Amino acid sequence: MKTFFLSMAGAFVAMILFIVLFFFGLIFLAVSAASSKPPRPSNVVLSLDLNAALPDQAPTAGFAAFSGVPGFTDLLLKIQAAESDDTVKGIYLRGSLTGIGSSRSEELRDALKNFRAAGKFVVAHTQGMIALGGPSAYYSISAADEIWMQPGTDLMISGVTFETEFLKGLFDKIGLTPQIYALYEYKNAPNSYNETGYTPAHREALETLATSMWETALADIAEDRGMQPAQLRSLLESGPKPAEKAEKLKLVDKLGWPEDAEDAVLERAGERSELVDLMSYTPPPSKAKAKDGMIAIVGGEGAVVTGGNSSDSLFSEPPAFASDIVARAILDAAENDNVKAIVFRVDSPGGSPTASDQIWRAVKRAQEKGKPVVVSMGSLAASGGYYVSAGADAILANRTTITGSIGIFGGKFALDGTFNKIGITFDAVTVGGDFTNAYGIGKFNQAQEAEIRAWLKRGYDRFVGIVGEGREMSYDEVHEIARGRVWSGEQAKARGLVDEIGGFTSAIRKAQELAGMDTSKAPLITHYPHRKSGFEALESLFGVSAETARAAAVLSAIAGDERTQAILEELAAAEAMNSGQAMAVGPRIRER
Structure with a gap:
């Protein structure tokens, strides 16, 4: 028995030793790669x-x-x-x-x-x-x-093409009934389920959007190539x-x-x-100092969703536009006295109204603390992507950004007919009122449908009200350009939904301007949530502390004095990144 326990203990120690050596080996390889950087080229x-x-x-x-x-x-x-x-x-x-x-x-x-x-x-x-x-x-x-x-x-x-699949014909064949209601006629996402082709409003919106995007590209390319847009159009x-x-x-x-x-x-x-x-x-490295003021960058990409798991995993990542994470990032940036303004980069097709509301409120809280918020729209900032943007001090978009889609839809798929076709039937006992089983497998009854439509109308009215407050427009003025319609950035600017045409770096300059900073100098940039250095990411993924990783880096450097300076520079660069500073030139690819 004693021999057995000794063997087990030895195996356990060996396993622990292997794990430690494995992680230190990873660190050593990373440091070795970093230390092999050549001198800065001229x-x-x-x-x-x-x-x-x-x-x-x-x-x-x-x-x-x-x-x-x-x-x-x-x-x-x-x-x-x-x-x-x-x-x-x-x-x-x-x-x-x-x-x-x-x-x-x-x-x-x-x-x-x-x-x-x-x-x-x-x-x-x-x-x-x-x-x-x-x-x-x-x-x-x-x-x-x-x-x-x-x-x-x-x-x-x-040219620009939008192609949409329509599933109504399939649903008819399998007995599935889509009960999805949209506010209003231009909110076209449910058309994929409810129609067999474009409605007049759906076609109108996409045609004008495609025309705007195509003509913008033609004008820019023609200018770059020294041609007239009509000549370039003919060639392409x-x-x-x-x-x-x-x-x-x-x-x-x-x-x-x-x-x-x-x-x-x-x-x-x-x-x-x-x-x-x-x-x-x-x-x-930037010469700008934190005490002179920083611009905080907060980003949201993908579908807007509620909650958000901030824990790290090797193979999975938290949603990039989770309301808890993005709202907390905005609030944390607002708490930093060195942060003078926030640039909120939005690249999203929309999502949860509840999540969008939470992020919108975080923007308002940042403004209440005296921090201007500038939205930079990426390729797409529509529906919930516009909702979270609406309260900003300034909204910048590219001319070909797709935005707007101020509207709402909801409902369900009634699947009882589909299951009936293969002999499956359903029955239910419901206690608690007529709406209790509204989201069961069968169709809405008339009263349930009325409640769903009223709920959607409240959501639409709040969305329009949020936009009206942020853009200083009346309900009717917003409703006229809302109703679920998508616009290009250029079209949105003409309708008051966007303040300026410009990209990410233009938004940073706008934030400097609103904060009273010197726009002739590049500001110090800091990101929220905090961007982990390689060492910190290693800690999150494998449980190795950042301090241990740094210590291992220094120990591994002792093996070769010629590497020591390069390693120390790498560590300093990692710290500089965390404080918003830039680093030195990266590795060589090809030399002449």
Whole structure:
């Protein structure tokens, strides 16, 4: 028996030792990778592959946070910071095959134009485009001062298309009855269940939205390529163009392979130039001080939902637009005396009215503490995405942002007919009033339907009232442009739903302005919720304390003195990130 317990104890100790060594091994590998960074190059060309899928905002939890996945908004800030980095000479873009979305293309284009205005170059290379849903593949690189295209490929750019599936025919066949009611005629999400095709209002809204987005893209691309919009429209709407013809028509500037374009940009940047991935590039530390005032960034992406689990897991992440998390982030930012204003980045199709209400109230509380709130709309800020934005001091959107959809819908699917077809029947005993079984498997009765419609009307009226208060409009004025209708950012501005056309960096400048800060200087940025460093993410995922991780990093550095300085710089950079400061240039990709 004694031998048995000794063996068990030995196995337990060995297991613990293995786990500890495993985690320290992970830390050592991470530190070793960090310490192998070369000296800061004198000539840098930032590279960005637009085929890479990115969230709008960087993840704040889970394995994605540990791995340091940036958000699209982070790239915009990096490009802006690179304008004043003397080591950065240009940007090399790898064009997307299918597109990155009109709003992102517009926002990226503005960033690239500002970058070029700082005296730097932008070169793009595309391996062809098969963009059948819109012009964003071309739109996203049109601001480059030189576009290369791979020989033997095609440029296929179409107008804007919205395609909707309708399930009513299927539901009729299987006996399913959708009882989903919308306020009002333009709130078109339930049409997928209630109709077999577009209603006149649904078609009208989508046609005007698509026209606005297409004409905006045509005007911008035509300006970039030195053409008239009508001329460009004719070229793009006439079908695919092989690379050789695209060059002849001046839709691209040169034909060549990716390696040819890379060689060209490195030669243009000068001797000993390097390609550095924009995703890993970090500018020199900001000279701004927290005591001079900071701008807090709070983000919400995806469906707006109630609650929110803030605990970390290796394979799962909390919802990115959970009301508890986002509302708490706004309130925490408002409590920080160094924070002078909040930029609330919204990229959402909507969701729970209750969750939206909670976030809207957090915005109001921040304002009550004297903190201006500026909303930056991403690709989509509709329905609940507009609800959470409505009370802001200023709302900025791209011209091709999809917003509005001020409306509400609700109801259920009555499934009794479907089950009856296969011989299943239902009966019920209900105690507690007629509405008790309203959400049972059968259809609403007349009284229940009336209650549901009254409930939806109260929700709609509150939504319209929230918008009216925030936009200083009457109920009737809001109702006229609401009724569930979607608008482009440009259309929304014309109707008073948006204050200014502009992207994320423009929203930061607007926040500085409202806070009385010097807009000629880049502010110190801090993110809420707190963005974990690699060490802190390791602690959350595996239970290793950040202090232990840092200690392990220093111990591992003793193995090689030549690495020590690089490791200490990495640790300092992690701390700088937490305080809102920028870091130094990231790892090398290719050298010339």
